[in-house]
Amino acid sequence: MEHLARAPSPRSQVYYLTAKGMHFKITVTLRASRVERWIRAIKKDFLDATPIQCVGLDCEFTNPREGNQRATILQLPVATENLVFQICWANEVSQVLKDFLQDKTIRFCGVAIGKDVEMLSSYGIDITFVFDLQKIIPNPTKIPF
Structure with a gap:
């Protein structure tokens, strides 16, 4: 059997996406230091x-059928900036990220966000100021009777 040498995947990658005249920057990382730089930049900008x-705020989870379910990906979009933090493979979850997510001046919004908040608690993250948009905004596809 032949073994092929593969370059290790980068620990951080930045993508630029243009769609319908809109420009987005997506930072994908598993480095705590990159998350900290992203947080400082979006706060300033x-x-x-x-x-x-x-x-x-959104999270993706491991398969619940494979055992103990946990958050694997943390996604944080702000304006045109997007962070995709591969939290379960990260070198650490920094205090800067924890403080950012616990900042009571920031509203964290998502759909069915309760499970996301619950799953992040295993990483020592306690998000207190969350808005579940599904509960606030009525579903526009529902037919009124």
């Missing part, structure tokens, strides 16, 4: 300049 600070 976006959040500090707005009276209402709002950050999207």
